[in-house]
Amino acid sequence: MTKLSGREIADGAPAGWVYMLGALHARLRTGDFPTGLALVAAIGAAAEAADHHPDLDLRYTYVDVWLASHDVGAVTGRDLRLAATISKLAEQAGVTVDPAGPVRIEMALDTPDHRKVLPFWAAVLGADQRAEEDFADEVRRDDRAVPPVWFQKSGSEEPRQRWHPDVWLDPSQVQPRIEAALAAGGTLVSDAEAPAFWVLADPEGNRMCLCTSQERQ
Known part of the structure; x- marks a missing residue:
């Protein structure tokens, strides 16, 4: 299978699915546990039939789905096809796909x-x-028990901020997050790299980035 670009994924993904950190994500708003359990069973049957298996997280009122082709280490056409199948199963169950739901955190160490x-x-x-070229400066766990950590080149001058979180989310959610951050006393440090990322700081000057997959490789 061929690794897809961010643009190809964005163009081919069903409504509500978000591409973040090398995987395709969706939050399915089930509303209650029995609906979620039944939907997980339906997704499992479809995954077995396709011989391609997503990661699923069943919670009381929603199900989170992660899709990536592990043999390629990226999103491929088979992930887009399974995402479309899952969206259809969700629709049949009366379940909505919530683009505001999926959020991923990675930590950057300067x-x-x-x-x-x-x-x-x-x-x-x-x-x-x-060891892959795309992740040569990163450590991560496949079970997502802790956020990935990547290492950003910096100078050695002191004092300097060493850690900052990167919050990945759907592009439609960036502006509301920025507005909420400003209302909470934060500042917009830079939007020079938007729409790939925006740099914000809290009232004490601690920085973080809001990130999307837009205009990335």
Whole structure:
């Protein structure tokens, strides 16, 4: 299977599905546990028939779905096809796909030499150092028990902020988040890289980024 670009994924994904951190995500608003359980069973049967299996997280009022082709390490056409099947199953069950639901967090550590500190963070998090070209400066766990950690090149001058969170979300949710952050006393530090990411800071100057898959490889 061929790895799809961010643009190909955005163009081919069903309504409400969001591409973030190498996977296609959806939150299915079931409203109650029995509906969610029945929907998970239906998705499981469809996944078995397609011989392609998503990651599912069943909660009281929703089901989260993650789709990626593990043999390729990216989203492929089979993921888009299964996403379309899942959306159809959700529609038949009277379940909506909520684009505001999926949010992913990754942590960025600013460091002048990531090779020096990366093995330590892989060890304490029980995570794997990624060998692929796209993730050479990252550690992550496949079970998503902890957020991925990536290492951003920085200078060594002190004082400097070392950690910042990257919050990934659907592009439609960025402006409401920015407005809420400003209303809560934050500041918009930079939108120079928008729509890939926006830099915000809390009232004490601690920074974070709101990220989307737009205009990325």
